[in-house]
Amino acid sequence: MSQHAPIRIEGLRKEYRQGDRTVVALDDVSLDIPSGSIFGILGHSGAGKTTLIRCLNLLERPTAGRILLGDVDLAALDPAALRRQRRRIGMVFQHFHLLHARTAAANVSAPLEIAGVPAPERRRRVAELLDLVGLADRADAWPSQLSGGQKQRVGIARALAADPDMLLCDEPTSALDTETTGQILELLHSVNRRLGVTVVLITHELAVVKAVCDGAALLEAGRLRESGPLPALLADPASRLGQWLLPPAQEPVPAGELPPHARLVELTLADTLATGPVLGALARELGLDVTLLGGGIERIGGCRVGRLLLALSRAGGPPDLPAALSLLSAHKVRAVPR
Numbered sequence: 001m002s003q004h005a006p007i008r009i010e011g012l013r014k015e016y017r018q019g020d021r022t023v024v025a026l027d028d029v030s031l032d033i034p035s036g037s038i039f040g041i042l043g044h045s046g047a048g049k050t051t052l053i054r055c056l057n058l059l060e061r062p063t064a065g066r067i068l069l070g071d072v073d074l075a076a077l078d079p080a081a082l083r084r085q086r087r088r089i090g091m092v093f094q095h096f097h098l099l100h101a102r103t104a105a106a107n108v109s110a111p112l113e114i115a116g117v118p119a120p121e122r123r124r125r126v127a128e129l130l131d132l133v134g135l136a137d138r139a140d141a142w143p144s145q146l147s148g149g150q151k152q153r154v155g156i157a158r159a160l161a162a163d164p165d166m167l168l169c170d171e172p173t174s175a176l177d178t179e180t181t182g183q184i185l186e187l188l189h190s191v192n193r194r195l196g197v198t199v200v201l202i203t204h205e206l207a208v209v210k211a212v213c214d215g216a217a218l219l220e221a222g223r224l225r226e227s228g229p230l231p232a233l234l235a236d237p238a239s240r241l242g243q244w245l246l247p248p249a250q251e252p253v254p255a256g257e258l259p260p261h262a263r264l265v266e267l268t269l270a271d272t273l274a275t276g277p278v279l280g281a282l283a284r285e286l287g288l289d290v291t292l293l294g295g296g297i298e299r300i301g302g303c304r305v306g307r308l309l310l311a312l313s314r315a316g317g318p319p320d321l322p323a324a325l326s327l328l329s330a331h332k333v334r335a336v337p338r
């Protein structure tokens with residue numbers, strides 16, 4: 001359990017003025033982000049993701065609503081207290097925002113200098129942080145000598161310098177290739193698990209949420225459409241995020257390739273190992289032949305989840321589909337005819 005404070009967003013609204021027009025970037029967003037979790041905020045371009053993350057450390061002042069870190073209401077703080085609170089929040093950016101005239105070590109050192117940490121302590125801390133992000137041997141490199149992934153590692157080390165409670169990451173992997181994205185997500189995951197730092201991660205990529213998040217929220221046109229822990233979203237047939245996260249079932253198979261009288265059924269498995277016993281029971285109890293047409297099983301948010309497309313058939317006639325559906329439901333497997 002993390003010792004850090006949870007984040008509570010209450011009725012958040014943010015309006016921008018554009019000439020004589022008002023743009024509502026966030027509209028009545030309420031959201032709880034558990035401490036110690038990795039929480040993904042998903043949404044299309046313009047959905048309000050960046051505005052939300054900027055409101056979380058009050059880089060943008062909300063038009064209405066509250067941001068609570070534990071029981072501290074950020075908007076109610078005086079400037080000095082707000083500066084102290086901001087030290088509890090590290091920022092990681094899509095384009096790294098490194099100082100080009102400083103080495104990797106000097107970039108990581110910058111927030112410690114601002115905080116007045118004495119030089120010997122600073123050097124020790126910088127070495128420790130560069131080691132943590134796997135760049136101990138590149139301390140003296142200039143940003144121009146580093147790859148995108150290495151720059152982001154420096155960005156993460158810098159964000160951790162002041163020993164924050166949380167990292168706010170705005171599209172931290174959007175500028176990186178797939179392999180480097182995986183490595184940076186692994187680093188964020190290990191930082192989260194080792195240090196207990198809450199990671200709020202803005203992304204428009206489902207793969208990012210699948211890879212590391214414990215929970216997620218979906219923003220649409222400034223409004224929160226849904227949010228929750230991944231296992232709950234995956235188990236909820238009405239959850240759009242849950243449906244997106246599940247592996248796809250196969251496209252329909254041409255009828256000529258199916259056994260005669262076959263009926264197609266799509267199974268959704270949410271945190272169950274029941275596949276084998278279920279398929280066996282369809283054969284044993286109902287005398288059905290089960291042909292696996294496609295699908296996949298993955299581990300997402302600590303759960304095994306999947307979708308499978310089956311053809312059910314029986315020698316001599318059509319299968320008893322209602323009986324098959326009720327047997328599947330008795331095994332807690334969601335099944336719909338296709």
Ligand SMILES: Nc1ncnc2c1ncn2[C@@H]1O[C@H](COP(=O)(O)OP(=O)(O)OP(=O)(O)O)[C@@H](O)[C@H]1O
Binds near residue numbers: 044
């Ligand atoms: N400073 C600003 N002034 C006026 N309008 C703004 C400002 N910043 C954002 N907006 C508007 O607010 C809405 C939300 O923008 P925001 O950048 O938060 O979305 P986003 O989900 O992060 O998008 P993207 O993925 O493209 O970065 C958009 O309509 C945007 O045009």
